[in-house]
Structures are given as structure tokens and as C-alpha cells.
Amino acid sequence: MAEASLPEAGRLSFASLGSGSKGNATLVSDGETRLLIDCGFTMREAERRLAVLGLHPGQLDAILVTHEHGDHIGGVGPLARRHDIPVYLTPGTWRAGRLGRVPRHHWITPQARFVIKGLEIEPVTVPHDAREPVQFCLSGAGRRLGVLTDLGHPSAHVVEAFRGCDALILECNHDRRLLAEGPYPPRLKRRVGGDWGHLANVQAARLLQGLGLDRLQRIICSHLSEHNNRPELALEALVPLLDGDDSRLMVAAQDEGLGWQTIA
Template identity: 85%
Template sequence: MRGPASGAPGRLTFASLGSGSKGNATLVSDGETHLLVDCGFGLREAERRLARLGLHPRQLDALLVTHEHGDHVRGVGPLARRHGVPVYLTPGTWLSRRLGELPHRHWITPQARFAVKGLVIDPVTVPHDAREPVQFCITGVGQRLGLLTDLGHPSAHVVEAFAGCDGLVLECNHDPRMLAEGPYPASLKRRVGGDWGHLANGQAAWLLQRLGLDRLQRIVCSHLSEHNNRPELALEALVPLLDGDESRLRVAAQDDGLAWQTLD
């Protein structure tokens, strides 16, 4: 079975293999070029989740890596070695030594645009507690998709870089009250809620308001914490910005991911 990304040339589509503290991976395609952004699942699980979305790993043209944390890179090396997928990453991410041998390795320079076949990628430096983290804006067939997770705070640089997107995958990691009252040790609570950790629901709403909503066809709440957030809380924070219209909002779940979304 082939998913919409394999059979819808002329449209920018994206899907999630799963999103959360146990693993993250996002597919982006224009129908001809297929990118996987991060792979935080083990090899067999990644293959299974790709198949669920209608793709075989050998159909991937590139694997883009945002940073070296395990929930984003667990399956990068195994997938690249087994199926010969080219990997794009920053030198800082590579120097973490968490990916093993990569047969086809390409350097990413933050703020330096590059292309993989028909898709143009802008890597954007973000505040997060990793060696050289980036997030991505991906443009193809006249549409622009922002992938913006693992963000400690919505810096002015991020606001400028991600303005004008047609689709946005946006971190809604935690509810501050749930984080404060939850099971994490104090040091981890400070890390998650700090300026180099993860976005709270309210911060995501603030950022979304600054980015503007006129062009946004799809807004996907992603990287929700299993212990410190709930989908209804993330949606509750964003819905008021849309005058109560939830039709543009989706949630990328940890287990089920998110089915293919199409930008017009």
C-alpha cells in the first residue's frame, strides 16, 4: 500500500510516525521526494510505522536530524545503515557520538539553505540543551511547512524564521501546573521548564500568535509529555487563537502518530 505522499505529486504532505518522550519522527513529501525528520524509534518499530504510512525505508531520500537526544536519534543509525538512507546533521550533533557509523553523511550548517531533490530546507538554530540543535522549515511546490519542537523558549530569531508557514508542527510539551505537581525530580522539572528545555502550552500559544495564523492550514500539537500534559490542555491553549475553530488543529500522538496531512 502506498500512502498519499507517494501518489500526490504537486502537493506538500506530512505525517508523524509518533511524537513524545518515547520517540519522534516526521515524514515530509511532495509526492516525489520523501524526507524523514528524526527517528527516535528502534529499527523494527520505525519500519513498522513507515509501512503504516505507506512507505518503505528505501523510498526515503534523506533523514534530517534535529539534535542528538535519544527520542530523536535512536533509530537514525540503524535505519541509515540497513537501508542506505543519507543522513543530514550538524557537526555538533555528530560529535555527540550517539549515532554510530553513517555511510552517507552530509553536514548541515545552521541558517544555510540546502535542497534534497525538489524540497528546500532551511535549518534554524533553536534554544535547546543539545550540542548544535536545529529545527526546519521545508518548502516545496509553493508551500512551506515549519517543524518546530524541542524549543526552550520562543526567541525572536525563531519567530522571524518560522513566519509565513502554510503548515506548522509545534511543540506543546507540558502544562506548567502538571509539571510542577508531577513525578519528575526537581532538577528535571527545572530543565524541562527552563529556557533551554521544552515549550509549555501557553508559550506555544504565544509563539503561534506572533507567527500569525492567516496562512496556516494545519497546526499540529506535538511532543506532548506523557506525564506533564494532556491533548485537551494543549488544544485548550490554542483554540482561542482560532476563534474556537478546531478544524485546523491536530495532535500528533505517541503511539498512533498522525496520518498524512495535505497542504493546498
């Protein structure tokens, strides 16, 4: 991923620092507001990846946290402490005790919208094996982005909350056959494939069908398992919903992330 300049003002844009079991972080900006959702990378690695996307951590207005698992929260505390960045998270995530000291933290309530500068954020409760996990819908510049990873199944509540998005970052964690035949021990296979684990490719496709596809300009396959999925399998599961047109589909990779995408 080549170094990039920041998005222009008045357009809702997003990028991925990387997505997968080794670390997750997503940037969202309207050109003036800059939010980081999760940070599962070390502070030094997060700083490096932010620089590739044209951003210094001191330019972040806030870090939003989805839940307390290490691949999402590992770098949040160090980054917030070093650069004095406010952190927004649920009380349950805070009580998990994995964040450490942060200079400023703000409670968020699932389903209760709040505003940071030019962006409106709606935290949405999701089925996942964490203390009080949420995912986010973000609105700004007349557009709406859904960030929807780390959920065990496409519940009716989630489908309803994420309707009407112009772009969607969607978990495609595993292929069910690869998970069943792969190296994970049985207990971990049951956790990943269970109702409180992670979305399989076929579940991601089912969720998309429930949301409707007419308005979606970009669909980003994310949180792909290193052992239990491959990009071509995730895309193969979703392309039939688009009548074979894969121009709206992209993959957020673990190592290279995804460069800035602007919602038209």
C-alpha cells in the first residue's frame, strides 16, 4: 500500500490499517474528523501503518473500541497514552480490565447515538463472546458507513440496524469446510463457528441479502482467518449476490490493510 494523502473535506472516507486475527484497525474520516476504530497492533506498528495512510496519531480525534479482545484492543492504551487520544467504549469493555490507564475515556451506550465533531456514531450490540461488544454505524457528509466485524450470527437486530449503509466493512472470517478440516482444536472450532463467535462466508452472504444491496457502493470483506479462509473463497460467496459483478467488492488484508476509499 503506497503512502497516501488524507481524504478531502466533505466526503466520507475510510481505510483499514489491517484486518485479521493478528490485529484490526479501521480509519473513518469526513476530511475534518478522524476516528480510529480499534487498534490491535503495537503502538509502533500502528504509527507506521497510520503514516502509510497519511496520518499522524496526534491528528486522531478519538479511538472507538468495539470489544476487549486483544486483536482489537492491544494497541489502544499505549497509543492513547502517548498521543493523548480520547477513547470511547462501553462500560462492559472497560470492566474487562484489558485497556490499562488512558488519559480520557468516555462511556458509550449501545443503540444510543453520539457525535464527534462532524460524524454521528451509532453503537450497535452484536452477538459475540465479549463483555459488552458493539459494532458501529457512522454517518457524515450525507453518507453512512457500517463497520460490522466480530459477530457470531446475523441476528435480526443487527440486520435492522445496518440497513441503509452506503458502504459496509463486513466480517468474512472463515469457510466452514476449512474450519472443520483445519488445525484448530475442537473447542476453538466450536467457539469460532458458534453463534457467539465469528461469521462464516455463507453467513456474511445471508446478512447481505437481508440488508439489501442497491445502495451499497463498497463491500469490504474483513477479518479473514489466516488458517480457515482465503480471499477468493470470501469473494466467491458474495459475488453471486451481485449478479457476478465484483467491482463493489474488496478485501481488507491483514498485512497490507486497505487504502482510503471515498463514498461517492
